[in-house]
Structure formats: C-alpha cells, structure tokens
Amino acid sequence: MSRFAARIQILLVLVSTFSLLLIPSESAVSSIDLGSEWMKVAVVNLKPGQSPISIAINEMSKRKSPVLVAFHGGNRLVGEEAAGIVARYPDKVYSFIRDMIGKLYKNAKDLTSSLYLPYDLVEDSRGAAGFRIDDGVTVYTPEELLAMVLSYGITLAESHARVPLKDAVITVPPYFGQPERRGILQAAQLAGINVLSLINEHAGAALQYGIDKDFANESRHVIFYDMGSTSAYAALVYFSAYNTKEFGKTVSVNQFQVKDVRWDSKLGGQDLELRLVEYFADEFNKQLGNGFDVRTSPKAMAKLKKQVKRTKEILSANTVAPISVESLYDDLDFRSTISREKFEELCADLWERALVPLKEVLRNSGLKIDDIYAVELIGGATRVPKLQAKLQEFLGRNDLDKHLDADEAIVLGASLHAANLSDGIKLNRRLGMIDGSTYGFVLRLDGPDILEDENTDMLLIPRMKKMPIKLFRSIKHNKDFEASLSYDEANELPPGVLSSKFAQYSVLGLTETSEKYAARNLSSPIKANLHFSLSRSGVISLDRAEAVIEITEWVEVPRKNTTLENNTAESFNASTETSPGNTSQGNAESLNSSDDVDISPDATKGKQDTDINTEKILKKKTFRVPLKVVAKSSGPGSVLSKDSFSEAKIRLDALDKKDAERRKTAELKNSLEEYIYSTREKIEDNAEVGKVSSEEERSFFEEKLSEVQEWLYTDGEDASASEFKERLESLKAIGDPIFFRLNELTARPLACEHARLYLNDLQKIVNNWEMNKPWLPKAKTEEVLSEAEKLRNWLEEKEEQQKRTSILSTPIFTSEEVYQKVTKLQDKVATVNRIPKPKPKIEKPPKEEPVSQENSTGTSNNTSGEPTSETGQTTQDSVDSSHTGTDQERAVHDEL
Ligand SMILES: *[C@@H]1O[C@H](CO)[C@@H](O)[C@H](O)[C@H]1NC(C)=O
Ligand SMILES: *[C@@H]1O[C@H](CO)[C@@H](O)[C@H](O)[C@H]1NC(C)=O
Ligand SMILES: *[C@@H]1O[C@H](CO)[C@@H](O)[C@H](O)[C@H]1NC(C)=O
Ligand SMILES: *[C@@H]1O[C@H](CO)[C@@H](O)[C@H](O)[C@H]1NC(C)=O
Ligand SMILES: *[C@@H]1O[C@H](CO)[C@@H](O)[C@H](O)[C@H]1NC(C)=O
C-alpha cells in the first residue's frame, strides 16, 4: 500500500492550491468496488498529510466489507454487523444482493436456493424479487437493500476522508445488462450518492495497470483475467500512446482501449466452495446414518458454508485441510479433512470451463498467445493453485502475471477514474480510457404505416462501441409510433434474460404535427429524429425526439441595397429571421426554426427589379417540433416507479434515523456504565474525596450508584436514550459538586498564586512604562493600577472568607473566577501597552482607535498595529487574524 501511495503522490496535483484551502470537501471522491460478497472502498482526497489514494477501512479495520444486510429484532444491520449474526440467523441476513438487481423473481429464487439461502422471497409487481423480513410484513426491494450497502460504503469513505463525500464511481461486472446498470444507479440514488459513473470492472483493472507505465515506445496487448465470487471474465486491452500538440509542444499521451471481453457469469469462487459444501454435506449425512439430509437445515448449511470458506483458503497453501464445525446439527460436531487432490477432483469440470473466456477472447481477436504481452490475474479465486496451473498450461508460460493486487486493483483503478471525472482533482499523469458497450443494441419501430423494411429493425450500437456516445436516427414517417430497444442477438444476452427487448417507448405528437403542416408546401417528407445516448455507465436511452418539417415558400423580404457592403452583410444575416419567441413552447412553428436560407441570386435580381421596397424570394424553412417520448416502464427488469422510489426513500430515511438512535443509545448506555465504574473507583481509592465530602454524602452517593447499576442490568437493559441520559444526569447532580470541591482543593490555591505573581509583575510593568513609554496617558496607567488594587483586595477578602467556611460546603470563590479576573486585567494592560507613540506632525491623536482614513480596510478592522505597520500585511488574506494575535502576545511579553 505505501508503495502505491508513494507512486501516486507524484501523479496527482490539485487544479489550484486555493481550491484545496477554500473548499476541501470538493476535492474528495471515492470508488466502490461492489462485488457479490465483498465491497471495497477507495478514497481520493487531496488533503495535506494524507496519501491521495487510499482504501477506506471499515469499523473492524478491514480493507473489505461484507455485502450483507440483516433485519433482526427490529434492528437493521449492515456490513460487519450483519456478518456477525449470519451463522445464527441465515434467514435474516441477505447476501448476493448485487446479483438480484434487475433480475426476475425466478432468477433470484434459483440463485438463493442453489446457495442454501433460506430467504422469504416474494414476487413484486415488476416481477422482481422482494425480501420479506422477520416481521412477516415488510418487504424490501433489492434496490433498497443495495442502497443500504452503498450507503454504508460511502459512510466508510466519508469517515476516512473526514469530509462530506457524495461523489463516487461504482464498479459493475462486464456482463451487467441494462436493468442491472439502471438498478445500481437507482440504488445509489436512494443512498444519496452522486454516481460520477459506473465503470466496468475490467476497465478499472486496466486503468490501475496502465497508470504508472509508458507505452510511447511499446504498445501492448494485455489480457485481464478475473475470477471473483460468482463470475469470471477475460478482457483484452490494448495499451498504446499517441502524440498530440499542447502549448506548441508535442507530448505523448498514453491510452488504453478495451478490445473485447468475454465471460462466464456462473463460474466463480463460490462454485468451487459449493462443491466442497456438497461433499461435506454428504459426508456428514453418512456419519449421521439415519437418512437425514443436513441440506434441509438452513442453519446447519450456513455453519458449514462458513467453515468451508476457511477450508478452501487453507487448501490454497496446503495439500490437506481440515474442517471442523461445532454442533453442526442436533448438537453433533462435524470433523473431517480433505486433500487438495480431492478438491481438484470435485471441481474437475470447472477448470476447463474457467479457461473458456480466455480462449474466446483470443479466438475472436485473431491474436496468438505470443502476441499477448501479459495475462494479468485478478480476483480472489485466481489464488486457487489448480486454476493457476491450468492457466499456465494453456498459456505455455512458466510464470503468470500477478503484477496487480488481486483484491484492490479494480477499486484503485476506479478511484483514478473518479478523480478524472471530478472537477476538483486533476490527474497529473494522463491515461486515456476507451471502454465499450459490452452489448450491441438494436432499435425496432412499430406503428401504423411503418414499413416492414430494414428501416424498422436497425443496429443502433454495435458491441464494444466506445462509451459515451450520442447519436440519432432519422425516420421518414408522419404518424405516432412505438420504438423499442433490444440487445443485439448476434451476441450472448445478459444472464437470466429471456427476451432481448428491454425498453419500449411511445413517440407521440407526430400525427398531430403532420396534420398541422399538411397544407404547407413541403419540400421533403416529414421525418422523426430520435436522439439516443449511451452513457459512460453503459446505459442506453432514447432521450428525445423531434419532427422535422421542411417547407419551401415564397416570402417577401425588404429589398437589399448592394452598394453598401455594411448593409449587405447585415441584411443577409437578418434575413435568416430567427424567431424571437424561443421560450413560447406552445407555438411549435417558432420553435427551433433553423432555416437553411437559399436566396437564388438570379431570382432576386431578375424578377423583382421593379419593386422598390420589397422583393420575393424562394425560402426553405426547416421546423423542428419536439415530440413526446413516453417510456413504458413495466414488466421484469424495470426500475422502481416514481412512487415506489419516494416510498423507498422515506423507509430508508426512517431506518437511518433509527440506526442513529440505536447508536446514540448505545453510547449513552456506555457512558453511564463508564461513569458508575470510574466514580466508584475514585471514591474508594482517593482519600482526598473523604476530605471534601461527608460520610453521609458519600454513602448516599454510593447507594445511588448501586441503584442505577442494578437498574442498568435489569430494566435498563433495553432502555431508551433519554432514560440513560436522565440517570447519568441525576448521578452527576450528586457527584459533580463533590468532585468540583475536590478539584478546587488544589486548583484554587494555584490560581491565587498565579494572580499574586501577576500582580507583582504588574508593578514592574508600570514602572517600565514610566521610563520607556512616557507618552502613555497618565489616566490610563492609573486606571491599571487601581484595577490591580481592586483585584488584590478581592483576592484577600475571598481567601479570608474561604478560610472560615467548611470544606464541605460550596466554595466561596472558584479558581476559574480568579483566572477570569487576571485575564481581564491582562487585557487591559495589553491595550494600554499598545497605545502607539504619537507621530511628530500628523494631527491624528494617538487614541486607542485611530480615526479612519480614506481607505478604511486596515483601520476599522484592527486597532492592534502601530499606524506605521503596513496595512498590506493585515489585510492580506485569511491568516490575518491569527497573525495579529501573535503580535499582541509578543508585545506584552516583550515588556516582562
Ligand atoms: C522512447 O524512445 C525514444 C527514442 O528511442 C527515447 O528517446 C525515449 O527516451 C524512449 N522513451 C521511453 C519512455 O523509453
Ligand atoms: C480522463 O479524462 C479525459 C478527458 O475527458 C479522457 O480523455 C480520458 O479518457 C479520461 N481517462 C480516464 C482514465 O478516465
Ligand atoms: C413549392 O416549392 C417548390 C420548390 O420545392 C417551388 O418550385 C414552388 O413554387 C412552391 N410552391 C409554392 C406555392 O410556394
Ligand atoms: C442604395 O442606397 C443608396 C443610399 O441609400 C442609394 O443612393 C442607392 O441608390 C441605393 N441603391 C439601390 C440599388 O437601391
Ligand atoms: C457601416 O456601418 C457603420 C455602423 O453602422 C457606419 O458607421 C459606417 O459608416 C458604415 N459604412 C459604410 C461604408 O456605409
């Protein structure tokens, strides 16, 4: 990590130092690598004294957090807290949430049952899965659960950066289709995150790989092979450099382009683990020998899965690994071992499958293995020795490339992308990124009179087309119609997708517009332009549509006088007559009438010579009339409706509030316990307490302490925040006066001593004034002396009274009062001390407040400086106040 930080330190600079000083919050962005099981969070934060890019650790100081949400006993738990109860309540802890976004109910159901996850899933009106929690009523959508996870992630980033932080880049696996990407964006929105962009995992890895390298003399093809929890992919990326001119100099800029990516969305570390789970489940059943299948007990399976994870990890470094599960089922312990060989045999069919994405990417590229500079491994599952051996064998290489951090490369690369997309941070090191859409998209049209020709079914965006991009399609048509978007079926569809169509729009208003213009002299058939965008996040949408009407008409225009060059130019421009009323939306005709004027010079001159003031010209006008685009969001894979979204937002806010309350309650309970404990200790151990309190007082107090302690462990177990607070305050009401007296026992004499020392010093200061600052007004120095006398008398009087008062009663005066009085006197002395020496000629009387001159900035602001001190210094900038502060102090001490 430190190696990385040191490297990046030189790569990042701020746009301007001032923006850091003034608005530090704007310079922090984050990235979230959202996996099936784990989430990693990185922060880019240009705060002095912090490394610019770092991993945000969680409350357990872990560099990755479990993607889990649990509902238990009325509480919502996220991340580590949820992980804490997973073995006990497997039905209440939701995992693999990311993989249920944008999926059909059936897909979610299949996934959870294959993983022995006993969730209470219900089908919602969209056809997606909902999670019914333990209250038996409330159902959460996957988007809501994911929002809770993302919110947890951004909180980790925030507490790491120590500034409010809302901007993030979130990773997605390459095979995520439209509903998945939209769903993640919506979940992030629910969590209040401003998503700068989604980024494909492989692009994050490529970015991290390329950022510290120079490809000017050596372009290269690199394959990134990633096997995570639930999926594997291979991405072919081409790294190169191009020259560009900048400020007259030729500079070389590095860039990478993702050429291809192929995947297996159903093969990951989880599948290897499941083979072990099945194996051990059989073994346990055999040990039990009564025909019982442990798979029917969710709790047992949760316990077994947890231990299998460990066993698999041990197998990566050892040839044999044990497994041990305490009371796996029915109080029976389960113990066994497995050899690496056996494990590899159990997964025999998976090893070959793992190579498929790699083989496909090579085959489709036409490249040979030797053309590939490196095959970089990332993802936790690539640590499995057998997988490495298979890859090595296939590649015919002795060494595999493991130059990236298998766990963190993606999140770190994604954070570079976040920095690049943010306003406040500039990457000093440039790396151009070209990633493409992992699916191709087809546009289909349907409606009355739409001809069933090639026009109705067109490839809008081919696979691997660079993102982002905006494009439009023009259709000759004059009636309302339907447009739909589908995946290009020439390639694989996203996992779980049954129908290639994912979006449907009605384009309305075309019929009406056509009728309106029917009587005009149309110079070409009416068209509809459809404007699409493919976002950086890989989300395609039909953003707007417009009707285009071209009309040719004779119009009268003011006659031109060609003798004046001036007027010619002017009138020519004016003749385009851009309509002024561009705000009036109702008037379609004036909207966007961008006119391709063509004045035929022959016509102008030849025909209209007789007319003195006006002439007729043939003019071509183009009208663009916006059409209504209605997205039909229904059916499987659609995002939350507006209503469901606001409802979800309210529910999440309520949960957040409850969480905050829960945390506050825990804190207050803690401080009450802490108070009781430490107070008891003080009373018992500190003999001085006996001096300042009576026997009765102490025993009353101890009684109260015991009472509250008793309550704490009985009725107080689940008490509310206010109850804890109340009790703490009632105890403090008794304890505080005692401890105050105890403290004053030593503090008061010290304060008095301090005051007396100062009063003695003051005499010297005044003597010094008489000698060295004769201009000081007599009245002022006398005032100081009289104040000092007053303080001395007050002190004597109070000390006398205190002596006559019992140590057990409220003190007559406090150390704080003494310090306050001394400080007040010191301030007065300082003010007098600063009275400047009068200038020989100038009329300005040397009063405390110099009369303000023409430019009041220096004077009205600060009376501290001598008039001679440069105003420039005091008005300079924000350090101003602290600066003058130190000056004052120095002035006082100089005298002592
Ligand atoms: C690239 O090659 C040129 C010419 O051979 C050389 O001057 C330059 O230093 C090289 N750059 C790198 C990064 O190796
Ligand atoms: C960074 O931004 C520049 C300019 O928008 C872009 O050309 C480049 O591809 C971006 N690089 C990354 C890694 O995001
Ligand atoms: C209609 O447009 C054509 C050219 O497209 C033109 O020749 C004709 O004069 C126009 N007719 C009217 C009535 O404006
Ligand atoms: C152009 O304008 C000038 C001055 O207004 C006038 O003298 C001249 O006759 C005009 N020419 C034509 C062709 O109308
Ligand atoms: C051009 O127009 C400017 C301002 O309208 C005017 O001052 C100038 O005299 C004109 N030139 C001619 C050649 O008419």
Ligand SMILES: *[C@@H]1O[C@H](CO)[C@@H](O)[C@H](O)[C@H]1NC(C)=O
């Ligand atoms: C006329 O339009 C041209 C091109 O749009 C522009 O360069 C020129 O300045 C305009 N002239 C006047 C008088 O507005």
Ligand SMILES: *[C@@H]1O[C@H](CO)[C@@H](O)[C@H](O)[C@H]1NC(C)=O
């Ligand atoms: C008309 O459009 C122009 C440029 O598009 C804009 O500057 C101007 O404010 C608009 N006028 C009104 C009244 O909206």
Ligand SMILES: *[C@@H]1O[C@H](CO)[C@@H](O)[C@H](O)[C@H]1NC(C)=O
């Ligand atoms: C006051 O400020 C003005 C400009 O703000 C400057 O021109 C002038 O010289 C200043 N006068 C003095 C006495 O500093």
Ligand SMILES: *[C@@H]1O[C@H](CO)[C@@H](O)[C@H](O)[C@H]1NC(C)=O
């Ligand atoms: C000092 O001057 C600045 C700018 O003229 C002003 O904003 C500020 O309020 C002043 N401070 C005091 C204490 O007068």
